[in-house]
Amino acid sequence: MASAAETTPRWSRRRGAVWRRAGRGAVPYGLLLPVVAILGAILGYPIYSLVRLSLQHYTLFELIRHKGQYIGLHNFGLVLHDPIFWHTVLRTVIFTITNVGLTIGIGTLIALLLVRVSGWVRILITSGLVLVWAMPPVVAVQVWNWMTNYQNGVLNYILTELHVGNFFHHDWYATPFSQLSMVTTLIVWEGLPFIAITVYAALSQVPGELVEAAEIDGAPAWRVFFDVTMPIIRPVLLILTSLSILWDFGVFTQAYLLIGQPAIQPGNYLMAIYLFEEGYFKNDYGRGAAISILMLAMVATLSVVLVRKMVQAGDVD
């Protein structure tokens, strides 16, 4: 990180000088104070409280009495010895890898397609992508419910008409696997626009002469992509992949609502749902806090790399 400061161009430092001199002393701290105070109260305190709760037996009874009972690491022991927890971790990892792979893969293909189509088609696709991007998740869930409903879902009709098979009265939510697959289709559909548009922006930075030169030399399209295009868009892909991993690992709304609360059961838990059901729904806040800490620890490990990258990027001003 020190290298980022050293590589800051000289002119940039000189231009910053005026403000630096002006800003000596308390001014920046004064400007930050309100945000720091509020974040301290609404994030700092809950994080402190999270740790405390995780060490207590704390249910609805204790909530009403305003007093928990310290039981050491018992909650963590309960969670770590719960086979449902480990199955949920594994299921969430597989779910995340699948979703991220599909979103990044298809998103990149769409971006590559955007480069190749003519202007009006590009505008058409981009508008479509933005429209999809703008859909509120809960609305998207309801549309999915409608399109895949058992009685007359339009997806059943289209697939039957296309002779993919007989999907008349097909139940898309019969097994945990099919339930989570439907969640995946929804997550990928919602995630594609951000990926495609961002990768497309990155592709526009690839020098056209380089690609042409490689093509004239007779390189096949896939080699041009991996040897010429890929190195230039790699930083963007890296950030998008990390962001998608974090988002997909924490998915709650779409899975909870599309599978539907009555059908939620340990066999289709994702991490966030496990936490919600065991902690909030069963009023076992102590154990819920332990689950939260374990989940946050997993996410924090994942995000260290990303935060570093973004701090570096953000520091080159």
Place this chain on the structure above:
Amino acid sequence: MWNTVGIGLFAVMVFPIFWMVSTAFKPEDQVNSVTPTWFPGRPTLSHFGAALHKPFFWTDVKNSLIIVSVTVAVAMVLALLAAVALAKYRFSGRKFFIVLVIGIQMLPGVGLIIPLYVALARLHLTDSLTGVIVTYMTFVLPFSVWTLRGFVMGIPKDLEEAAMVDGSSRLGAFVRILLPLVAPGLVATSVFAFITSWNEYILARILLNAQGKQTITIWLSYFLGTSRNTDWGALMAASSLTAIPVVVFFLLVQRRIAFGLTAGAVKA
């Protein structure tokens, strides 16, 4: 050739949205038939009427609007101050704060629902809009500080220097030069904060259980109910209505926000 693929892709991507709107305008028999009618033959507004007359629709729209506007107004003022500090000053602790702001955004919101619920339940702030507004700050503030910082940084330094040389006070330079220049960024960030708060589900779900105290997002999520005979037409009408403000705002600022979110990434 690629154009054909592109048009096909467009059709598949927007089909769900088309199907939502199309269903919302279709008469009952076309909604319920097993063989779909692609375009509403005899368009009707009856589903919209049915959705609007469902209990608590207007109450929950009003709740959503109150929560969202207070959240956005408070967050913008505070975040702009912090953004100026981060973008225009060098001070010790700056890097730590930047790491903090980015780090918070990485955490899944669901990780804090338990302590937030317990804290607000103790303060008797569940089923209260105030409680929800406070919790929405947890994700709106860090996001807004980060995005606004990008916009403040984008202001040409020469302009500020000119103002300083002219003898303006720091506050004068801020109000006369910086504020008008950062206004488009402020609008874009507010709209994005509006959208994320309007769409938020899980915090509203755990904090607001009383009917008439919920947000429109929660209202829509309960629409399906448990009955076997779902009124799909009304559900799609209600879905369209919930999506409209978001879509309109999103289309207005999408370009600018996409830039704000990815500028750092592309630069690296």
